[in-house]
Amino acid sequence: MQSVLPIDLVSIAILCWLALGFLGLALQRxxxxxxxxxxxxxxxxxxxxxxxxxxxxxxxxxxxxxxLGLPDLPFHLRLDPLSAFFLLLLGAVSLGISFYSAGxxxxxxxxxxxxxCLEYHVFLASMALVFLADDxxxxxxxxxxxxxxxxxxxxxxxxxxxxxxxxxxxxxxxHVGAIAILMCFGVMQGGHGDYSFATMxxxxxxxxxxxxxxxxxxxxxxxxxxxxxxxxxxxxxxPAAPSPVSALMSGVMLKTAIYGILRVSFxxxxxxxxxxxxxxxxxxxxxxxxxxxxxxxxxxxxxxxAYSSIENIGIILAGIGLTITFHTFGKDAIAALxxxxxxxxxxxxxxxxxxxxxxxxSVFHATGERSLGKLGxxxxxxxxxxxxxxxxxxxxxxxxxxxxxxxxxxxxxxFLLSPGLPHPYLNMLIPVAAAALILAAALAAYVxxxxxxxxxxxxxxxEKLHEAHDAGLWERLGLTWLALGCVLLGLFPVFVILHxxxxxxxxxxxxxxxxxxxxxxxLLTPIHPERASYGPLILFLIIITGVVFTLxxxxxxxxxxxxxxxxxxxxxxxxxxxxxxxxxxxxxxIRQIFEIFFGIVREVPSPFxxxxxxxxxxxxxxxxVLYLPIARAAEKISVLIGKLQHGRIHLYLMYSFLTLxxLxxLxxxxx
Amino acid sequence: xxxxxxxYQLLQDxxxxxxxxxLLGWVNQCRAWLQNRSGAGVLxxxxxxxxxxxxxxxxxxxASYLFRFAPYLRFACMWLAAALVPVLATDLPLSxxxxxxxxxxxxxxxxxxxxxAAMDVGTAFGSLxxxxxxxxxxxxxxxxxxxxxTASTISQSTSLITIVETLAHKQFLLYPSLAFxxxxxxxxxxxxxxxxxxxxxxxxxxLTMIHEAMILEYSARHLALIEWGGALKLLAYFSIGIALxxxxxxxxxxxxxxxxxxxxxxxxxxAACGFGLALLExxxxxxxxxxxxxxxxTAFLLAxxxxxxxxxxxx
Numbered sequence: 001m002q003s004v005l006p007i008d009l010v011s012i013a014i015l016c017w018l019a020l021g022f023l024g025l026a027l028q029r030x031x032x033x034x035x036x037x038x039x040x041x042x043x044x045x046x047x048x049x050x051x052x053x054x055x056x057x058x059x060x061x062x063x064x065x066x067x068l069g070l071p072d073l074p075f076h077l078r079l080d081p082l083s084a085f086f087l088l089l090l091g092a093v094s095l096g097i098s099f100y101s102a103g104x105x106x107x108x109x110x111x112x113x114x115x116x117c118l119e120y121h122v123f124l125a126s127m128a129l130v131f132l133a134d135d136x137x138x139x140x141x142x143x144x145x146x147x148x149x150x151x152x153x154x155x156x157x158x159x160x161x162x163x164x165x166x167x168x169x170x171x172x173x174x175h176v177g178a179i180a181i182l183m184c185f186g187v188m189q190g191g192h193g194d195y196s197f198a199t200m201x202x203x204x205x206x207x208x209x210x211x212x213x214x215x216x217x218x219x220x221x222x223x224x225x226x227x228x229x230x231x232x233x234x235x236x237x238x239p240a241a242p243s244p245v246s247a248l249m250s251g252v253m254l255k256t257a258i259y260g261i262l263r264v265s266f267x268x269x270x271x272x273x274x275x276x277x278x279x280x281x282x283x284x285x286x287x288x289x290x291x292x293x294x295x296x297x298x299x300x301x302x303x304x305x306a307y308s309s310i311e312n313i314g315i316i317l318a319g320i321g322l323t324i325t326f327h328t329f330g331k332d333a334i335a336a337l338x339x340x341x342x343x344x345x346x347x348x349x350x351x352x353x354x355x356x357x358x359x360x361x362s363v364f365h366a367t368g369e370r371s372l373g374k375l376g377x378x379x380x381x382x383x384x385x386x387x388x389x390x391x392x393x394x395x396x397x398x399x400x401x402x403x404x405x406x407x408x409x410x411x412x413x414x415f416l417l418s419p420g421l422p423h424p425y426l427n428m429l430i431p432v433a434a435a436a437l438i439l440a441a442a443l444a445a446y447v448x449x450x451x452x453x454x455x456x457x458x459x460x461x462x463e464k465l466h467e468a469h470d471a472g473l474w475e476r477l478g479l480t481w482l483a484l485g486c487v488l489l490g491l492f493p494v495f496v497i498l499h500x501x502x503x504x505x506x507x508x509x510x511x512x513x514x515x516x517x518x519x520x521x522x523l524l525t526p527i528h529p530e531r532a533s534y535g536p537l538i539l540f541l542i543i544i545t546g547v548v549f550t551l552x553x554x555x556x557x558x559x560x561x562x563x564x565x566x567x568x569x570x571x572x573x574x575x576x577x578x579x580x581x582x583x584x585x586x587x588x589x590i591r592q593i594f595e596i597f598f599g600i601v602r603e604v605p606s607p608f609x610x611x612x613x614x615x616x617x618x619x620x621x622x623x624x625v626l627y628l629p630i631a632r633a634a635e636k637i638s639v640l641i642g643k644l645q646h647g648r649i650h651l652y653l654m655y656s657f658l659t660l661x662x663l664x665x666l667x668x669x670x671x
Numbered sequence: 672x673x674x675x676x677x678x679y680q681l682l683q684d685x686x687x688x689x690x691x692x693x694l695l696g697w698v699n700q701c702r703a704w705l706q707n708r709s710g711a712g713v714l715x716x717x718x719x720x721x722x723x724x725x726x727x728x729x730x731x732x733x734a735s736y737l738f739r740f741a742p743y744l745r746f747a748c749m750w751l752a753a754a755l756v757p758v759l760a761t762d763l764p765l766s767x768x769x770x771x772x773x774x775x776x777x778x779x780x781x782x783x784x785x786x787x788a789a790m791d792v793g794t795a796f797g798s799l800x801x802x803x804x805x806x807x808x809x810x811x812x813x814x815x816x817x818x819x820x821t822a823s824t825i826s827q828s829t830s831l832i833t834i835v836e837t838l839a840h841k842q843f844l845l846y847p848s849l850a851f852x853x854x855x856x857x858x859x860x861x862x863x864x865x866x867x868x869x870x871x872x873x874x875x876x877x878l879t880m881i882h883e884a885m886i887l888e889y890s891a892r893h894l895a896l897i898e899w900g901g902a903l904k905l906l907a908y909f910s911i912g913i914a915l916x917x918x919x920x921x922x923x924x925x926x927x928x929x930x931x932x933x934x935x936x937x938x939x940x941x942a943a944c945g946f947g948l949a950l951l952e953x954x955x956x957x958x959x960x961x962x963x964x965x966x967x968x969t970a971f972l973l974a975x976x977x978x979x980x981x982x983x984x985x986x
Contacts, residue, residue, distance in 0.1 A: 377793065379735045390737075397783060400776040409772050412816075419824060419982070428982040431820060432975055435813055442812035445779055446805045449786050453801060458793030459733055523767055532829040535768030539751075539777075542765065546747030547740075554892050558724045567731035567888055569794035581790075581798035589806045593964050 007062040007079040009052035010087060010132060016045045017125040024117025031113045035106050038117055040474075042124070043098035049128065050091025056084035057502045069137060076196050078134035081502040082267065085343060086131045086259045092485065093251045093350045094124055100358050100478025101244040103471065104365065116156055116242075123149040123248065130256050136185035136195040143181065143256075147174040150253060153245040154237050166233075166240035173233040177223025181260070184216035188268060200268045210269055214276050217264040218283070225257035225313045228287040229622050235294075238306035239370060243361025246302060250309045251354035255346050258316055265324065266507040274328040274423070281321030285433060288314030288440040293597060295447045296590040297618045299372050299583040301360045304451055305353065308396065311440055312349045316342055318437060319411050325426065326414075327508055334417045336510035337526050340500050341410035347496070348403040348489055352396040355482035356451075359389035362475055363455060366468040372451075372583035377460035381468040384476055386456045391483040395490065397448040398441045401536035401543075403489035406524070408441055413532055443590075450586045459577035491537045494521045584616065591618060599624060676764045680754070683763065687753040687910075691902035692716035694909065694945060701949035716902060723895035731792040731888050741788035742889065742896040748781040749903035756910035759933045761832050761921060770829040771819040774911075775812060778863070781900070782808045789885035800884025803960065807862050807869060807881060810967035815859045817974030821852040822915050824981055831914065839918040847984060851977030853916045857951075858970035860908045862963070864901070867952040869963055879957065909944050913937070 024038045056062070056079050066075040079087075101120065105113055126149060129142035151174070155167035189195055190203040205213065223230040238246045261280075265271055291310030298304035319342030326335035360370070362385045369375055379386040395402035415434035421427040460466060471479070489496055501511040512526060519525055525533045569575055591598060599619035605612035644655070696713035703710025730739070755769050769777065786801035786808075823829045825848070826837035862869040865882035872882070886897050914921075920936030958966055 377733070379737065379791070380733075394780070394783065397779075398776070399780045399783060400773050405773075405776050409776075412772055413829070416820060416823060416829065428979065431824065431978055431982075434820065435817055435971070435975055438813040438816045439809075442779070442809040445783055445812075446809045449783055449790075449801065449805050453787055453790035453798070457735070457737070457787060457790040458798065519767075529767065530828055530830065530833050532770050532772075533767045534770055534773050538765065538768035539773065542751055542768070543744070543747050546750050547743045550743050550746055550896065554724070554896075558892065560725065560727050560891065562728045562730060564732050564734075565729045567733065567792045567794050569792075570796055570887060572795070575794060577793060579795040580793050581795075581802055586798065586802050589802060589961075589964075592961065 005062050006052045006056035006059060006084070007064050007077060007132075010049060010056070010079060010128065011064070011077070013045050013049040013052065013091075014125045014128050014132075016048075017042060017121045017128070020045065021118040021121030021125070024121065025114045027117075028111055028114035031108065032106075034113050034117050035102050035474075039098050039102035039105070042121055043095050043102075046091045046095040046098055046124070048091075050088055050095065053084045053087035053091055054499075057081055057088065057499055063134065073135070073137050073195065075138040076134035076198075077132045077138075078197070079132060081506045082259070082262060083131045085347075085500065085503045086255060087128060089255060089347050089350050090124070090127055090131065090252050093354050093482070094248065096478040096481035096485070097244050097247050097251070097354055097358065098478075099481065100247075100361070100475050103474030103476075103478070104242070104244055104358075104361055106472070106474075107365075112156065116153065119149045119152045120245070120248075123153060123253075127252060127256055131259060134197045136182075136189070136197070136200075140178070140182060140185070143178060146253065146256065147171070147178065150245070150249055154241040154249075156242055156245070157240070160240075163240040166236035170233040170237040173223050173230060177220045177230070180216045180220030180223070182220075184213050184220055184264065187213045187216065188264075197268060201270075205269070207273060210272050211276070213269055214265055215279075217261060217269075218280065221257040221260040221264075222283075222317075223257075224260070225254050225317070226287075226291075226310045227283060227313060227317060228290050228310075229626055231287065231291070231310045232620065232622065232627065234310055235298075235303045235306040235620075238309075238357075239300055239302040243302075243357050243364060246305075247354040247357035247361075250305070250357060251350040254309060254313055255350060258313070258320070258342075258346050261317075261320060262507070265320075266327075271324050271327050274325055274426075277321045277323070277325030277328065278426070279321070280324060281318050281430075281433060284314045284316070284318030284321055285436040285440070286314070287311070287317060289436055289443075290314070290597070292440045292443040292447060293590065293594050294618075294620065296443060296450065297584075297587040297598065299587075300370055301363070301372055301375075301451065301455060302357070302370060304372070304447065305356055305360065308444065308447060309349075309353055311444060312345070312353070312396075315408070315411070315437065315440065316345050316349070318433075319345060319414075322411070322414055322418075322430070323508075325421070325430075326418075329421050329423065331417075331420060332508050332510040333512075333527075334414060334420065335508050336504040336512050337417070338411060338414035339504045339508060340497055340512050340526075341407050341414055343500050343503060344410060344489075344493075344496060345404075345407035348395070348407050348486070351482050351485040351489065352392050352404060355392035355479060355486060356389065356396065358475070358479055358482065359385060359392060362471040362479070365471070367462075367465055369462070369465075372454045374462045375455045375460075375465065376458045376462075376577065376580065377456070377465060378468055379456040381465065382456075382470045385471050385479065388476075388479040388483045389456065390452060391486050393448045393452040395486040397445040399445070401490050401540040403486050406490055406493045406534075406536065408437075409534055410526060411437065413526055417527070446590070450583065454581070454583050454586060458580045461577050461580070461582075491540060492521070493524045493534075493536060497524070597621070676762045679760050680763050680765055683759055684750070684754045686759075687903065687906055688750055691753065691906045692720060692899065694906050694941060695902040697942065698905070698945045698949050701946045702952060705949055705953040716898070720895050720899055723890075723898070724892050726891040728891035728893060730890075731794075733792050734888070735791055737784075738788045738791040738888075739893070741784045742893040742900070744784050745781040746896045746900040746903070748777050749900040749907060752777050753903045753907040753910060755831065756907060756914050757832055757835050757921065758910045758913055758937055759921065759930065761836055763832065766832050767830065769831075771823065771831055771834070772816065772829055774831070775816050775819070778815075778904075779808065779812060781904075785885060785897075789888075792888045794888065796884045796887050800881055800887070803881040804885055807963060807967070810964055810971070811859045811862045814855055814967060814971040814974050815863070817971065817978060818852045818856045818859065818915070821848050821974065821977045821981055824978065825849070835914045835918050835921065838915065839921055846981075848977045848981035849916060851973050851980060853912075855970045855974035855977065856912055856915070858966065858973070860912065860948075861951070862967060862970075864905050864908060866948065868955045868958045869966065871957055879960070881960075906941075909941055912944065913940050 061080040064077040126145035133139035226234040295307035322338040395404045398404045418430035599621040601617040603615035789797040789801040870881040
């Protein structure tokens, strides 16, 4: 009797998800059953997946071949540490999101809910398959299933024209990316016609073709991840999708692209040239800065988070670039450090962004508003959600002792170690490039203060906000799980790194854990205790002790009372909620400082206008310089091609004849 | 971890929290002298603190728990920061938990909380102050980290103790990279501590204030903690400056014999730095708010230049 392998458990989890999806479709008439049973069951499956992946992380690689697919091309599955890590991420984060969905979709009508349940679980299963695939065919099938199911999820509310447009844009960019990925695999199979990853690992490509493959992968996966300049679908699709879907897309689906880049460049291709790393690093930093700058000027809470996702993807890509650079110069210990930081940040971002998107979902449910200009003061009406979202806010702002800080800290350590590189300019420029990363991280704090402050703090900007209510039990459960993840990942980094080690060992052949845990689990020492150390738990305890000590000292020494009164506000008698900073007001300094990066459209009325109308808009300039020209060119070409069509059969016959002649001439020419 | 180290840590914890208002008083007194006023004496901050602690606190109706919690958190963060910078001795048992990057993170944590608290009551000035504080903060943070990075590429470490030990062992030479970094650091110090030319600590002119606008709604013990926290922050910044740029005279390891000398040296350095700050504030004028990004940009570029100089000259 053979024991159950992790890969079997993962496959079972995928099948369970698919089964649950169809069950949801079958239960259309009983929507309360879908929310009360199917989604929690999906969460249980996620837990199973996470447990199996955690087991597989330390275990040996396991492979399976499914008797499905094309003749001579069955589906290959493989579970190695890299897959296991991302499956763990998927399982752990979707656990919270599925719980939350059980509460969030409660009010949805049956037919839509049944379809949504199917798409949701197919989406989960296809992401798991992407991580598990070991041949290009299965990978592309899973990848496309993922794109299509998420497209349908984005357009859940398809009666709204903007949402249909957003969905179309998403689908378009996803397919442009998919073509690049397909071509990338096409180059890698090197004319053998064997599309299994095992063959690709042994294929030897010339530097030119290897570089072409890498750039194709960067382009294709970058389209999915939202790397500049292919990020445009994110700020459109995320506000359109229901919040749990946004959480899943931003938290997990973007990471499939990160997985793809890592799989292709480290595993299949074998990193070869150092400039690949520099390209990825520069692109990543540009994406990070761009994303955070635009996040600062958004007035829609989900668009703001979408731009923040672009920023974090940029940071992750910069980490990958750094890893490639170090790895090609043979500095594998430092490469392992930056790869650890990269993977850590991917995991952190999944938790943080999942939490924040779910939080916006609760706010949307309670108030019916997505625009920051109409929210405010929710901390009094939604105490539980507000405190859980605060955890996510502080984490994504990169503040100690939460998880966002740990990965940024590790990445900065890697940046600081670059003077060891044997390249004269790189070792000088990379620490300076760290400055861009720090600027992005510091701006992220600005963005998150705006996000939290405008939604939850201050006075309610609309009357109806007084009736807002806190989230239900399922929603709280989901939020709590993700918030707990943020705290634990922040406080116990050494344990996390010991698990990430299996991945870095597999990809780079070096591990960080032995040195990271040198001084025990309290202190994180990535290289050497003399070099750098960070003890989040100690830091947390000191701050808590300081706060409690101060609180008691003040209470004991001075017996004073507390009374409530109206706000002072420098003595101004008239105070309304409209006098607080709006979202646009809070972003104004950023708009002014970085004005050249934004396309700002302003309509200001004349002073004599009796009915003044103000309008201000911050646009993405890339639309004007890149996308609209492409769209116009495509239209022009279509019009030109359209001229060929007249609907007369003899003309078409002549076209065929001319084509035949041309082909024959070509053949003769080649001969 | 031995007893002597723990004693050092406790000594420094107690000393910084008690002495921080004195430093503030000294700076204010120097400013008064330089501006031809008689001044209120170096002990004035203590009197203010006692007065504030004795009063009943008034909270706005709309204030939430975040508003009440923020002063305590900020105070604890600043206390931690001031207590962790090695200024007297380099044997601080808590120091390994917090390196320079984490130190910047702690400052950011305090800043984010106080800004959130400022937005909590929902007044016009509160959010205005929060926005400006975050603006100054996000510009200052990269500059500060680049200063730290310059020091840590010299010492091959981001641990404060190692940095101080390395730099204290170097000869009394002017490192070009550190000179750039020092100028950048002074600019960051001015901005982060709400000093002229970025902000004015003694202003209540509504349209120009940054820090004061944020804490308008605070009173009594909360305000006292914020003021005290501000004093601790100033001390922490002075300590960082001393540790990075003039570390000589520090008692290395657990050397109790060197302590009196170290205390004397520290007091002299702090007094000199305080006087320097007062002088800088007296001779410069406050900048318009939208000149601040240029000011901070200069600081950032200087810090980056310092770093590049280090690589180019190899020192």
